[in-house]
Amino acid sequence: MSESNQQVYDNAANYLRSYKFAESIGERSKGLKRGYFRKKLGRAVVVTLGVLVGAGILGGILNGIGFWGVMISAGLIAGGIWAAMKFPQMKIPTPETLVQSDLKTLAGKTEIWLEAQRPALPPPAIKIINDIGVQLDMLSPQLQKLNEAEPAAYEVRKLMGEHLPELISGYRAIPVPMRGKTNDTGKSPDEQLIRGLSLIEKEISGVTRQIAKGDIDNLSIRGRYLELKYENSGEAE
Secondary structure, eight states: OOHHHHHHHHHHHHHHHHHTGGGOSSHHHHHHHHHHHHHHHHHHHHHHHHHHHHHHHHHHHHTOOHHHHHHHHHHHHHHHHHHHHHSSOOOOOOHHHHHHSOHHHHHHHHHHHHHHHGGGSOHHHHHHHHHHHHHHHHHHHHHTTSOTTSHHHHHHHHIIIIIHHHHHHHHHTSOGGGTTSOOTTSSOHHHHHHHHHHHHHHHHHHHHHHHHTTOOTTOOOOOGGGGGOOSOGGGGO
16 A cells, blocks of 8 residues: 555544544434535545646656655645545534524434534433434434425424523533532432433424424424523532
């Protein structure tokens, strides 16, 4: 294997590891990451071909580029591949962008956002997050049946881009030492989070079934879990 080919392989391997495809909570997020990786790999190939073509043209004019020309070309290829694979990093969706996402990518982007939240959540919540990923994979094909302008599409985006982020963001706003302590509601923030995520998982499952049955006109996201929102960190005291 040539040095330049080895560099391409190493960069691709490192990039794959950095994306942690195996740790994706669903196939939709994994697909989005792979698509982004392919785009970067394509740019790396373009850079490599550009350097090789440029070196070939220069070699034709100068009747060869010599040893240092080859070394410089190899350096440019290696640097170009590194830059193409390293930058720009894939952006993590925000609740604001989730609300505005098209329905085709909404499930995958929601999964990517959830994956970024996992390190700050307790282990029982992480299991539910993974279960939500499974539900989102099942919901995604059903979303193709919705028209972007339908009220049902608004309801789904509100669930993904408002209720779910508000629950997790409210939990993360509470100081870590206070998350396991029982508050005025008789439950700890950890318990409230787990309860809220479980309700949202069931809600996503219900939406999937409702759309599959064609009951789009009557689709309405229930607000059972809104009582679990954290208005301020003082609830944990």
